[in-house]
Amino acid sequence: MITSFYMPTRIVAGPGALATIGTLARDLGMSRVLVVSDPVISAQGFHAEALAALAEAGIAVARFDECGIDARCSYIDQQGERVRREGIDGVVCVGGGSVMCTGKGIAIVATNRKPMAECTGVGRFDRKALPMIMVPTTAGSGSEVSQWTIVKDEERHLKLLGGGPLSFPDAALLDPATLRSLPMHVAALPAVDALTHGVEAYLSGIASPLTDAVALAAVRLQQASLRASITADDDRARADNLVASCMANIACGNARLGHGHALSLPLEGQLDLPHPYGVGVLLPHVMSFNLAVLPEKVRPLAEALDVETAGLSRQEMIAACAEAVRALYADIDFPDRFTAEQLPRDRVREMAARAVPGLYAGIAAQGFDPATAHDRTVIASPAARRMTVRQAEEIFERCL
Known part of the structure; x- marks a missing residue:
């Protein structure tokens, strides 16, 4: 039997990993990023530390802090258009599974120029997603190293999965400090x-x-x-x-x-x-x-x-x-x-x-x-x- 194993995401793990985010973003060629989060996480001290590290590295930051329980197609499509309009060249996600799925969807839609619903399924888009850095704030979904994103189509009441090798995150930062307030x-x-x-x-x-x-x-x-x-x-x-x-x-x-x-x-x-x-x-x-x-x-x-x-x-x-x-x-x-x-x-x-x-x-x-x-x-x-x-x-x- 032929087997295949592919894992292109760089993983930085351990106390202090979050402090490397600015250098990592610069190394990935990012100059202006969309930081994706939710209202609870964006109020945490480690979120402010991540923003400060990006700024210190000379990275301009735009923010989307309105993620909810599910990664919604409507949010993804709106933010994908914003990313294209504002010349954003990278996505940084700080949050749990829904935040990371939202950010991944935005990175896919931004380069493929079609709605997220049309990108669901296996490999249904042909352009590489924008560079992504994932900072999980729960020990759970594993979306930080996954090519897949799970989204909700609110109009049809469907949960859909999309992804492929073109949507792997570029880097994942696993810092236990992000779990302390849970x-x-x-x-x-x-x-x-x-x-x-x-x-x-x-x-x-x-x-x-x-x-x-x-x-x-x-x-x-x-x-x-x-x-x-x-x-x-x-x-x-x-x-x-x-x-x-x-x-x-x-x-x-x-x-x-x-x-x-x-x-x-x-x-x-x-x-x-x-x-x-x-x-x-x-x-x-x-x-x-x-x-x-x-x-x-x-x-x-x-x-x-x-x-x-x-x-x-x-x-x-x-x-x-x-x-x-x-x-x-x-x-x-x-x-x-x-x-x-x-x-x-x-x-x-x-x-x-x-x-x-x-x-x-x-x-x-x-x-x-x-x-x-x-x-x-x-x-x-x-x-x-x-x-x-x-x-x-x-x-x-x-x-x-």
Whole structure:
């Protein structure tokens, strides 16, 4: 089997990494940048430090601080036009996953001169995005090293993914100082998202020894650092968790994401469920579903999750993996079930059908009619095991 592994983003990690942002921007040829953030992050001290470092390096700064929970196509299109109009030659993102996806979308639209919705799918644009520097302020999405951006088309109530090798960020700065002000409940959401990235990359049908090594190392480091990163004043754990989330996205960027993300997508688009809740609640179920056909991967994943495997059968190890994830959730106060408001029981079948196009369909998903799906229709996913609409429906039921 031919395998491919590509990771062009430069990663600078550790205490003080943020101080290098001005020099890095200058080295990338940036002279006037758009700094993308949100109202909460832009009020933090480290955000001001980043702006000061850019100014000291002689970089002119324009700002967009209005990102919300989702990366919205309308914001991306407006700011892409602004970037062209004002002669901006680089994008710097300081924020969580939605901020980085917004900035990445702006960098794509600015050079390709078409709306973001038309850039969704795999490689649906042919011009390299503007140079980008990413400063994640959560240990979660891993968007700082990802070619993909997830956006919301507000008009159609769809969550869409777009990207390709032309939209990798140029640099990622991982500084634990950016995590210090995060409340526990805010820090938990992206951390769970990152865990799903490592696990789903490991359980992908296009995984390779390269992606497996990175994915398992990410899960192991997350298991060791995630709790303390969120619940204690521990900069070392924060630094490790940032690196682990970055590694998890490097793995899934090459091995792709599986059923958890495919099934979560319609919940996010149609029911406005925040992404981490969708993929996090689904994770124990889709993990068990795929491990059933990957006997050689059960013990390594169990050990990465700190499961004591001695004397356990393969099926017991699979169950123990799911319990280890749920125990982690309990420690960081993350739910392991959907409420009736988050996923109404009378919409379970519809959501299973809407998952059929999968995560990577992009704009093609807009033309899909869920009424055409039947029980045996297969959900598009690179996961190791095929999942039908009926099986997805059963998993949703178990999540209620």
